[in-house]
Amino acid sequence: MASEDLSVSNLYNIKGKVALVTGGGSGIGTMFASAYVQNGAKVYIASRKEKQLKEVADALDKKGPGSCHYIVADVSSKAGCDALAEELKRRESKLHILVNNSGATWGAPYNDVPEKEGWDRVMSLNVKGVFYLTVALTDLLAKDSDSFNPAHVINISSVAGLNTVATESGLASDGHGLWSYNTSKAAVNHLTSVLASTLSPRCITVNAVLPGIFPSKMTAFGYKTHGEKGMSSGTPMGRAGHPRDIAGIALFLGSSASAHITGAHIPIDGGALVGRVKAAL
Template sequence: MSRTVQELFDLKGRTALVTGGSRGLGLQMAEALGEAGARIMLTSRKASDLEEAAAHLQARGIDARWIAADCADEGDIRRLVSETLERMGDIDILVNNAGATWGAPAEDHPVAAWDKVMNLNVRGYFLLSQEVGKRSMLPRGKGSIINLASIAALGGNPTEMKTIAYNTSKGAVLNFTRALAGEWGPSGVRVNTICPGFFRTRMATVLIDTIGEEKMCAGAPLRRLGDDEDLKGLALLLASDAGKHITGQWMAVDGGVSSILGG
């Protein structure tokens, strides 16, 4: 007998590890998963931000904890996974959201900045997925990995945006998702990507100030930026059994911007 929709979306008894979870899109997705019943482990580099974010989730009745870690550092990644497994048990859901960007013209882009973006946005996703996969998901034959890319992965930039390292890294995330989904699918592990458009996040503030919010909204069919609810539904779908036949896919949450740009 098939389950009800409510049962399919229910995450009670599951644990989610959310990187970059202390604010912005990471916290929004952690909130969604926690509201569906999952226990949440938040991580980012700053303990003070994590403490505040965990308190926010706990005030909403969510079992939320935190570990400060740098997801560009291999040793920190191993420690993060070990401590999460020790404190919360197996990891059912991994949200790879921690990210960095750097604005500079391609001809003058510092190599060190390029490496910083790639190390966190691509290498960090791989290392954390590898660690969680082999230590928790693959042995049990189940799990969901949600990678955060961007509509910047789907094409070039307007001339005002000079973020070649960021765009390149997010394009890599799309094919990383496809490749890992193909390899780990037979073991019951699903891997998908969310591609947000323009949201009012701390990372996007400079871009919004540069291009102008009115112009950015005018370029979207829905005529607005993303808000603090717009990733919740898709994150829950991909994390839960409601999305159990979805893997290797990406979806844009961008107010329709990519649809008119041919993404």
Template sequence: MDIKNLFSVKDKVVLVTGGSRGIGEMIATGFVAAGANVYITSRSADVCEKVAKQLTEKGPGRCVALPADLQKLDEVHRLVAELSKREKHLDVLVNNAGANWNESFHDYPDAAFEKVLNLNLKRIFSLTQACLPLLTAKASVSDPSSVINIGSIDGIRPPPQETYAYAASKGGLHHLSRHLAGKLGDQGVLVNTIAPGAFPSKMMKATLDNFGDIIISKIPVGRIGTPEDIAGTCIYLASRAGHYTNGATITVDGGALISNL
């Protein structure tokens, strides 16, 4: 057993959507620190370029910005075309970009429901589908590529907030991941889901500002997540250590889900 390289992702080609902030930036930071070649995408070109430059300076891996608005199907295809100009294969696709909407049941807008479902679920399928030639280019059963979908514990439990579209999209994503895992495994593509709990992100900021103490009091380990927690799980799934994990939903929440059952 090659323990030294069991968790190695050095020189792997990685694409992280929503990689310029929050959980996506944490994941990108972890892969760059582990020596991977990381591409990040988000709608804001300026922020994407700034983060990519900062991560490359930290090294030892590198980070490249490929801005795109993943709400739009033509932008998905443009992103993959840009990546294909730079790389002949893709080892790891992290589908992290997402949106949320919190509003009362009686006032919840149809447009918001469609926007959240489109980005959080439909476009993850679209991007994975478009990336398949890159994902399979050098993958094999003994050395697979990896699709890591970022779900949520709110896709497993009914959330306390009125985030109907978000919870539905994440629950759907968990099941889509299992479906894809069964269909793509024999092509050398593993598909798994990470279901995070509370992490310090822009999406969670208002909730943590208002209810942080209450949230932490319900987490058995007594804290919210750190960059190491989410990046470490992704690195496990993308490395030799995770090559027999396929179709799994891994909760990374400090035990919050089980403490509220």
């Protein structure tokens, strides 16, 4: 044991690994992709918007030293997840890291939440897509994985999945709430636990990251309305999240440093959750 290599460069090494990041064309997805590319991984980003994907892929690929590629895909349906998985299998024989990041939200008054956009689309993309894409890529993840070098599934949830108040997030207009979004992220948390139990015998870890306030498409309304200072006013650490915060957890959960961790739900919120609990006491 004394001779085991416990250096950062070994434990957190992702050089040469293949990663897929859904919703990688913006926000937290781009932060994950950037962290992996800058540390030598081959990264595929996927979403419906080809122009956005190409711009991000070109920028990250230019920065290197890893590489970034894109696949146009819609992961809100089983058919879309299967199509993305088939395209990735056509290009790669092994997947080391899957980041299920694609998501949607919808704010509306309590008594006027549209069924299709407010519930069906949000639950399909945020929950169903996580399940079906993971299923479709399980064989590619399991190939050549072992208990010291497992494959990694990272589900991007939210601290909203633990929040029981739907109308005080600052992310929607006054009188509007995020009932379906908060519920969908609570479902992602439990789905993470269920998948971790299901896939651990195949040497695939499944963990959830629960971001607080970060600059992204979903928080754009809040940033525009309240500014960064207003958005981070409830954060004990005194600021919103930044790309380096995502990069740290991305490298940890995507490398052998986290080989013995599965089923974890990890908040990245500057202490907002624990601060809220303390205040309640």
